[in-house]
Amino acid sequence: NAGVTQTPKFQVLKTGQSMTLQCAQDMNHNSMYWYRQDPGMGLRLIYYSASEGTTDKGEVPNGYNVSRLNKREFSLRLESAAPSQTSVYFCASSQREGASSGYTFGSGTRLTVV
Amino acid sequence: GQQLNQSPQSMFIQEGEDVSMNCTSSSIFNTWLWYKQDPGEGPVLLIALYKAGELTSNGRLTAQFGITRKDSFLNISASIPSDVGIYFCAALNYGGSQGNLIFGKGTKLSVKP
Numbered sequence: 001n002a003g004v005t006q007t008p009k010f011q012v013l014k015t016g017q018s019m020t021l022q023c024a025q026d027m028n029h030n031s032m033y034w035y036r037q038d039p040g041m042g043l044r045l046i047y048y049s050a051s052e053g054t055t056d057k058g059e060v061p062n063g064y065n066v067s068r069l070n071k072r073e074f075s076l077r078l079e080s081a082a083p084s085q086t087s088v089y090f091c092a093s094s095q096r097e098g099a100s101s102g103y104t105f106g107s108g109t110r111l112t113v114v
Numbered sequence: 115g116q117q118l119n120q121s122p123q124s125m126f127i128q129e130g131e132d133v134s135m136n137c138t139s140s141s142i143f144n145t146w147l148w149y150k151q152d153p154g155e156g157p158v159l160l161i162a163l164y165k166a167g168e169l170t171s172n173g174r175l176t177a178q179f180g181i182t183r184k185d186s187f188l189n190i191s192a193s194i195p196s197d198v199g200i201y202f203c204a205a206l207n208y209g210g211s212q213g214n215l216i217f218g219k220g221t222k223l224s225v226k227p
Contacts, residue, residue: 101162108154
């Protein structure tokens, strides 16, 4: 089925370890986003890529880096994981930045940092 | 920055009851969206609203774009157990600095059979 695919679905890291969360979309969308979801905090934007070749910081970028590998793929990297980064991470895509048709979300990566 | 205040935070209702939730802001928006997140899944778009005063339905769901463009409402009629989940409002301002969607913090709905 067409959509946004995130891997892995679950991950446990030790403090200080690094990892990359992968995201791919097959809808030929131009813009892609990374959000984190914490209880009672809603969805907070970490980084976004308005189009291939560009990336920008969102509301909570500290401790993360991103790479827009090509039009389909947008990865999120934690260089040195901290317990405060325990969260559910969602990747999303849209036709263009600020698309009024909304975003399509992946099913999430549940990350625990111990 | 721009913020969406979504209420209530959570609701516990009996199957068959109607549900109302809303989202307000001090800022004006051009688009309001409502998403539902099932447990363990990502949010899915339910309804999109593009004009002030617009009233749109999707099955048992009805949403309205407030006349002032600063708020939106979602109603669910005759709730059923599969309505359980978190409902998010989201808004977009074409003139915003990022041009990205802003999300409310969600309303968690529990339905008792």
